[in-house]
Amino acid sequence: MNITDVDDKTIHASQKEGTSLKEFTRKYEQAFFEDIKALNILPADKYPMATEYIKEMVAITKSLIKKGFAYKGEDGSIYYNIRKFKDYGKLANIDVAKLKAGASGRVKKDEYTKEDVQDFALWKAHNKEDGNVFWETSVGRGRPGWHIECSAMSIKNLGKTFDIHCGGIDLIFPHHQNEIAQSEGFTGKPFVKYWLHNEWLLVNGxxxxxxxxxxxxxxxxxxxxxxxxxxxxxxxxxxxxxxxxxxxxxxxxxxxxxxxxxxxxxxxxxxxxxxxxxxxxxxxxxxxxxxxxxxxxxxxxxxxxxxxxxxxxxxxxxxxxxxxxxxxxxxxxxxxxxxxxxxxGVMDFSKEEKLPSDIMKLIHERERLRKEKKFAEADRIRARLQEKGIRIDDTPEGVRWKKA
Ligand SMILES: [Zn+2]
The missing domain is CATH 1.10.730.10 (Isoleucyl-tRNA Synthetase; Domain 1)
Structure with a gap:
């Protein structure tokens, strides 16, 4: 389970808040871990963070340029040429060949739509808006695009091909499509065997x-x-x-x-x-x-x-x-x-606390008396238990006790 701790949204929001990117993403990371713990979700084996894989992202980017999948734009950013990848659009059911010639331009934004199919940024050259968020690398001063982060982290930790990739259906395009184009362009091997995409969450419909x-x-x-x-x-x-x-x-x-x-x-x-x-x-x-x-x-x-x-x-x-x-x-x-x-992961197998045996004896004695319909005597025992701090409830499933 990877943590993409640098992207358009987090850079923008951290600057608006006047905190460093690290400080900003840390808060959400901690909240996320607290939430999955509260929900009794088993932890993943690893939680790689994008900012620790810049070297790998640069290596993939350079290899994609060398293999003819990527090129440098006038602004110094490096883009993936989607027309160079044979199956681009397959995952999202988009026929790139049918797009009008010239309709495809370049997009530096991380998120865009099916209506807006364009070459996407692997590496974003530094500009004013990024403030102090940049790395000095052999492809220049800048930061990775969001899509390359997942390719770099998964190839490094899971290998060139792995079985299952999960995500929300909103990530099919462009994110997962771009992950495939980057990873398969880089390794020449199938990236993922099965994609499991979960549907939207609605609230009150x-x-x-x-x-x-x-x-x-x-x-x-x-x-x-x-x-x-x-x-x-x-x-x-x-x-x-x-x-x-x-x-x-x-x-x-x-x-x-x-x-x-x-x-x-x-x-x-x-x-x-x-x-x-x-x-x-x-x-x-x-x-x-x-x-x-x-x-x-x-x-x-x-x-x-x-x-x-x-x-x-x-x-x-x-x-x-x-x-x-x-x-x-x-x-x-x-x-x-x-x-x-x-x-x-929802059931409770912890046994009820055991009571001292003299108290258990009283509870059983009271049950016997009730069965014999000696209710006055049974009530006296109930009162004695009450004095000892034990509350008795008669339920359809039998007698229940609680420490008062
Ligand atoms: Zn991803």
Whole structure:
């Protein structure tokens, strides 16, 4: 996972703020790492930063000039000649040959559109607007274009060809198309085997934007009291190639799903009776595990994978209600859920705190009395527990206690 810590946007914004580029990007980098940690996202093996790969970017740029893919413009910047790359436009479905002759010029901006297909800058010669952001290199004083940064970092860390490149669909053109042109022009090898592009995020059915007042960061959402795992569940429960519509109802529904999983885990942890043989549970678990894996292997079909988990949850709950599940099957079900949670990362397997045995005795004694409908005596025990700082709640799933 690379960090492009120098580009048009960050240079412009840091200057507006009057801070150095490093100081400016540092802030966002730290916030980003805090957010992915809050969302329980596994860290990447490496986080290369663009500003540490200038040497590699210059080397690729020089090689592309030598091979005839790039040229120096009058302003001293170095541009990629898109007509020299046979498959330019293929990833984004643009037919470059059909573009009117002369329509193609040069663009120094990092971001442009399909309507604006032009030669793009690999290296940007220094100008006033860049202030003190520049490097003295053998291709002159200046800074890299945004696209070359990703090619340099990925080739150095992953090799000439690698399997999977991810990104938002908004990056297909020009960014990923340009990465391909640069990398394949430089190495002569296929750059990436599979591109996984995720769809837009919508908020209340609209594109998230500050002007619409529907712009939320993760921090905004968490400060409203929502839990990070609920946000995680909401984000992962929509297929990556589908638009995800973020709503607060959606987070509430996500929380309810997680509660359902955690309630089952609690119940399973409480099962103590042994020797209840139920061979069907073992089969059900195997079926669910297979269905989960098959769905995830099919381009990460998360809806089907979750359906497999919840089908099992429903069935195990009914086994618990009818008393047809023993200790062993309960443990097997917990193992299954732990495995699935290696992917989902939303469940809570921590056991409830144990109470001293004399207090547990009182709780059990009270339960016995209630079963015998000796409610007055049961209430006296409840009062005694209350004095010891233990609050008792009778729920449909049985008795629950809390330290008051
Ligand atoms: Zn990139």
């Amino acid at each position: 609209q594109k998230m934007s500050k002007s619409l007042g529907n712009f939320f960061t993760l921090r905004d959402v968490l400060s409203k009291g929502y839990s990070p795992v609920a946000v995680r569940y909401l984000l992962l429960s929509t297929h990556y190639r589908q638009q995800l519509n973020f709503t607060f109802d959606g987070i509430n529904a996500a929380k309810a799903s997680i509660d359902r999983l955690n309630e089952l885990i609690r119940k399973l942890q409480d099962i103590n009776s042994s020797s209840k043989k139920n061979s069907s549970i073992k089969k059900e678990i195997e079926t669910a595990a297979k269905a989960f894996e098959k769905a995830m292997d099919d381009d990460l079909n998360i809806s089907e994978a979750l359906a497999a988990v919840f089908e099992l949850v429903k069935s195990i709950n009914s086994h618990i209600d009818s008393g047809t599940i023993g200790k062993k099957s309960a443990a097997a079900t917990i193992d299954f859920l732990k495995k699935m949670d290696g992917v989902l």
